[in-house]
Structures are given as structure tokens and as C-alpha cells.
Amino acid sequence: GGGERERERERERERERERENMQCYLSSRRGGGIGQQATEAEAEEAAIERIERLASENAVVLFSISSCCMCHVVKRLLCGLGVNLTVYELDEVDVGGGAHIQTALGRFVGDLSQPVPAVFIGGKLVGGLDHVMAAHISGQLVPLLKEAGALWL
Numbered sequence: 001g002g003g004e005r006e007r008e009r010e011r012e013r014e015r016e017r018e019r020e021n022m023q024c025y026l027s028s029r030r031g032g033g034i035g036q037q038a039t040e041a042e043a044e045e046a047a048i049e050r051i052e053r054l055a056s057e058n059a060v061v062l063f064s065i066s067s068c069c070m071c072h073v074v075k076r077l078l079c080g081l082g083v084n085l086t087v088y089e090l091d092e093v094d095v096g097g098g099a100h101i102q103t104a105l106g107r108f109v110g111d112l113s114q115p116v117p118a119v120f121i122g123g124k125l126v127g128g129l130d131h132v133m134a135a136h137i138s139g140q141l142v143p144l145l146k147e148a149g150a151l152w153l
Contacts, residue, residue, distance in 0.1 A: 122148030
């Protein structure tokens, strides 16, 4: 009924406030689409090259799916630390490239069932939420971010 519609509107307003409050640069990179004649192997090779290029060109890259709660937690943590974060939302990528990138990420992280979130810092794979949180709790995350040029303080 009306109460459910009002709760949904409130959730949407909350999501909008969160987007406005994030003090970091979030971008959904949209590179060129992978050609439709490409074989699966070529498409996966192109996806791996794309991942490596994005990881090497940006201090911190998060490969994410917009509806993934673990991805959201990683975004909040990194943004809260003041990181200038590049976010690559796989469900918003053109011409099916996101699916190939997701498969390639699964191979990178060693878990095809849970390829996101995948965080690269300074061109190197840190891992998913568990690895990022472990690095944060152990005090290794901030030095890693500083070394990559993602934090200035």
C-alpha cells in the first residue's frame, strides 16, 4: 500500500543523500565495447587487458556491482578514508563487457563465484572485502594507500 511506497521513496532519498555525501570521485568507466565478432577467448583476453590498464592508470580501482552490499561497504570504507576512488560498475558496462570482466576478475581473485568487490591499489590486486578489511584492521591499508598516491595525509 501507501506505506510501502513511502518507505521506498525514503530509501531512494537516503541513497541519493549517500551519493551526494560521498567525498570521493566515483566514475563508471565506459571504455569501447568489445567487438561482437570476438570469440570468448578474445573477449576474456580483452577484459584482462582492460582490468590491468584500469588498475595501472588509477591509484585505487574498485570493480563493483551497484547492488552488491559488500561492494558498498568497501566504497564507504575507502571514501571515508579520503581515497580518490575509481569505481567500475560491472552491471553498468556497455556491450556485455561487464560479464567478461566479471569472469576475468573471478580468475584474478581465485573465486569465480564471488569476483566482486575486487580492489586494486597501486596496480596490485588487494582482494575483496575480507582482504581490504583485514588490511585496514591490521594497519596496513593506509600505508598502502599512501604509497599508491591515493592519500595525501
